[in-house]
């Protein structure tokens with residue numbers, strides 16, 4: 001099966017052919033760790049983590065790198081505001097990001113380079129760019145000379161005039177050209193800084209990705225991915241730096257960009273006050289539910305986040321997990337290949353997750369309709385295998401319904417009440433069993449009696465009322 005990917009650079013969907021099938025490389029731009037990320041920032045690690053998972057099914061050695069930007073003016077500002085050292089901010093939010101990504105089931109990168117651990121590589125790249133006539137030092141800064149790279153703007157398809165207007169570039173006296181961008185800048189004593197040939201300073205943002213990709217993946221990488229908000233200027237600048245530092249050799253062979261998230265149809269922004277913080281969402285919803293919604297739309301399309309979308313996603317996942325719970329007695333074997341193959345075929349077509357979800361829905365329908373023990377086992381295996389590729393449906397169905405996310409109830413206490421109710425029913429004390437049923441309902445727990453005994457699940461307050 002051929003993996004096809006939409007390459008932003010050529011604006012076409014192409015067969016993916018790695019430069020060296022014995023070592024396939026991918027770089028995804030990671031977070032700047034100064035705060036909790038918003039839900040939109042979770043789309044690239046989930047989507048491109050899924051791509052890494054597919055690549056690993058095709059190639060024996062895939063190196064997936066996703067950086068941590070731990071030196072940045074936003075970090076400096078956050079540290080100043082909180083009255084703590086820079087490392088206090090970066091340490092806290094790097095750990096929070098790692099934990100939140102784990103709860104989303106985002107595939108863990110093979111390399112997680114930190115910018116501050118690559119200052120020597122960054123300085124070396126600046127020096128090579130200066131030596132090659134692509135950068136210049138001025139007043140403690142090092143600037144990339146955009147005029148030295150005729151391909152500048154090719155990825156984003158912008159003219160130099162558009163780029164200057166769009167980026168609201170800083171016109172500074174030390175710049176030869178307003179579009180020239182900072183590779184290195186001077187630090188005052190109160191700011192983080194490192195000694196360099198241009199004095200004590202710190203790197204600009206763009207150069208760190210070029211330096212870390214070079215160090216861990218090589219001069220030419222197979223895939224570079226990120227949000228389409230990074231296409232300009234960040235990715236355009238990465239291409240300029242790396243290509244010029246490497247004697248004109250291609251930096252990234254395939255560029256992938258995901259669409260942005262909107263909230264109830266509006267752009268998420270601080271000024272509109274509708275920024276949805278991932279860490280807070282995870283207090284209210286299971287990580288798997290958020291993962292489902294992040295993958296539901298095709299990655300290149302915009303994704304509209306809303307309460308309604310969350311409820312619909314919850315209903316779908318509840319339905320699929322109900323099917324799996326009804327099949328609890330059917331052994332799942334290793335014969336789920338057909339289910340996995342159809343999901344894989346959809347994903348190999350430029351990560352067509354909507355098509356993959358449609359396959360899962362069909363597999364769930366088939367599993368619900370299965371009659372004989374052999375049919376039930378096969379259908380369950382297929383649904384589980386298809387879900388596994390997408391990082392879904394791998395929990396014990398009982399655990400899915402009993403996870404106490406967004407509810408303030410002790411699961412053991414619920415289990416005790418459910419058992420008491422069952423005992424009351426058995427003793428034909430219906431007044432007591434009804435009382436316990438109502439008590440459980442007040443806790444947000446619905447009990448259902450089945451031939452195998454009672455089973456229960458948490459429901460949201462609005463469903464309880466319905």
Ligand SMILES: [Zn+2]
Pocket residue numbers: 028029030209234238
């Ligand atoms: Zn980057």
